[in-house]
Amino acid sequence: MEVQAATLPVRRIELVIDGGPRPRLGQALRELWAFRHTVLAFAERDVRLKYKQTVLGVLWAIIQPLALMLVFTVAFGRLAKVSGGGAPYPAFSLSALVPWMFLQTAVTFGANALLMDSAIIRKVYLPREVPVLGAVAQAGVDLAIGVALVIILSPALGGHFSATWLLVPALAVLLALLAVAVALPLAALNVYFRDFRYALPFALQLWLFASPVAYPLSVVPAQWQGFYVTLNPAAGILDAFRRVLALGMLPDARLLAASLAGTAVLLWSGYRLFKGLEPNIADVV
Amino acid sequence: MAYAVRFEDVIKRYSRGGPRYPSLRYELAEGVRRFGARLKGERSEPHGTLALDRVSFEVGEGEAFAIIGPNGAGKTTALKLVSRISYPTGGQVRVRGRVAALIEVGSGVHPELTARENIWLYGQILGMSRSEIRRRFDEIVEFAELGHVLDTPVKLYSSGMQMRLGFAIASHLDPEIFVVDEALAVGDAGFQAKCVERMTKLVAEGRTLLFVSHALSAVEAICGRGVFLLDGRSAFAGPTRAVLRAYLEWIDEAARRRGVRPLSVAGRGLVIERVTLHGPGGEERYAFRTGEALIVWFHVRALEVVPNPWFSVGVNDGRPGALLLCSMLERPMKYVLEPGNHIIKCRIGSLPLGPRTYEVWASVRESQGAADLVDWVCVGAFRVAHEEAVAGPSGATVPWMYGPVRVDHSWAVESG
DSSP states (O other): OHHHHHTGGGOOOEEEEESSOOOOHHHHHHHHHHTHHHHHHHHHHHHHHHTTTOSSGGGHHHHHHHHHHHHHIIIIIIISOOOOTTSOHHHHHHHHHHHHHHHHHHHHHHHHHHHHTHHHHTTSOOOTHHHHHHHHHHHHHHHHHHHHHHHHHHHHHTOOOOGGGGGHHHHHHHHHHHHHHHHHHHHHHHHHOTHHHHHHHHHHHHHHHTSTTSSOGGGSOHHHHHHHHHHOHHHHHHHHHHIIIIIOOOOOHHHHHHHHHHHHHHHHHHHHHHHHHGGGHHHHO | OOEEEEEEEEEEEESSOSSOOOOHHHHHHHHHHHHHHHHTTOOOOOOSEEEEEEEEEEEETTOEEEEEOSTTSSHHHHHHHHTTSSOOSEEEEEEESOEEEEESGGGGSOTTSBHHHHHHHHHHHTTOOHHHHHHHHHHHHHHHTOGGGTTSBGGGSOHHHHHHHHHHHHHTOOOSEEEEESGGGSSSHHHHHHHHHHHHHHHHTTOEEEEEOSOHHHHHHHOSEEEEEETTEEEEEEEHHHHHHHHHHHHHHHHHHHHHSOOOEEOSSEEEEEEEEEOTTSOBOSEEOTTOOEEEEEEEEESSOEESOEEEEEEESSSSSOSEEEETTTSOOOOEEOSEEEEEEEEESSOOBOSEEEEEEEEEEOSSTTOEEEEEEEEEEEEEOOOHHHHOTTTTTOOTTSOSBOOOOOOOOOOO
């Protein structure tokens, strides 16, 4: 809004709302940029809301991945004897669980954001992607706490200090883009068809099993890995997190590029779909 | 004059009318059906409800403009188009300047957050910058009169307090065009007066205001021009007074149509076939003037011999309780209704009522035992027409809170 406010002295910007086609994507992105502070306001609100009226509060951001790590270690590490590929299984699983949980939270909250904020959607003009982006950004706080947890527990879990940790922020951005790419179309479709709301937890469960969280990416034959990662961009990004955080290795550039390509396609088509569904959202929600 | 908002043949169709929720299954089935229809060369009709049908009007810069009309006329839809919440199906909406909408302001505040957090976050969501909120925080708190509960979660507030908070935040935005919808249903009388004052101030500062309200006196106090929407069409546009008059006439007409509908009330032993209202000359009338005579005619058919039925006539202005009561109980009569048709007339010598629409109620009681032959029932409506002499500046609107009954009175001032 500040961009608009700054241009106000010139004033008389005329806005023509036509009963015709919607603005192009470039224009939509420029408008979104003008609303970036509103995205942060939504994120801040969601963070404040998240642990209100809970006794343990923000501790939940630590308890959840740790508990899952224990379950995974017992079930897959001990019983199913899944190999940690060079790292002890607890470090191996936690380093992928933390980014996975971000993805799961971001997509779940993002997909429901327009329904949750229907009161605002129906009364205030915002580009409708703003609440969705806010919900994704909000999950970033848990991700930051989780990454800190991995780093702090690293000695105890058998990991070691590594300069590759510095790559985490870049990977986090990539992961957030993927979350946005999935959450945007789901959020819009959710407004029209609540079916998606009920299918989502189930779909996320399937996605978890289809991604290298409990098992290493290497279970996929080498010649298929590129294809697999393009179809499921989460796989390449989670693998990169694991390499960087638990194994002290650089990400596989080829796989990461394939993930990036997959994410880009998802993001572009998801945003297109979202913008196509946007005009009637306030009427239907 | 330069315009701030301009509607050009605006059409808004809600694609999904009716109570049905959309479902994926229905959409798929519908898609297949429409595809089949197209194969057969049929053209599909646009379906849904037409909320606005080629509406055009223009709001000048710095003008206060009213949109009035009955429920479902398209008022809120028009506001939503101006504030870009909703998009037109056809035509063009032109808006010059930044818009802030105050539509059901209470519902945007988040119940789990405190007032402090809500002002900070909801303010940003509505489009205030951080520095702007910091600067105006105290002002907002003071306006909402919530300084004592600033750090209490809003869900513990009364609903009136929540609305006050919402209005306070939203009305401290700094746009060029304000869009206000029923915000005056907020809080108690004192707070309402403050809201009107706030809006008048915004208009005085040169901002444009689009105002939707059923509080007609507030509309007249604030707005200079307006449009009367009826079933999605612009029924009348012009200066507020004229628009309000057109609207009130429409209300009257609707009330008259209700009152004139064939009424036949069957009681014990007699039937009131219909009730008509007449002027002093005996002509049937709907509109009257203050001080004029009104005669109520009961067209009664007695089914048997009814000894001495007591008729009563009550007049009210839509609120519960009669303003006037004229009853045979007060003016005892001795008569017998033989089987057959009769007209029973009640003459009110001089209507002591101000301009407004009134309802006529009636009842019939048995002379002994006071049992009801016909229980109280609304039998008609009439209007005391606008009269310049008694109108004063707000005569067209007849403020609801003023008493409708006129009495002869005089004033005297005795000093020192």
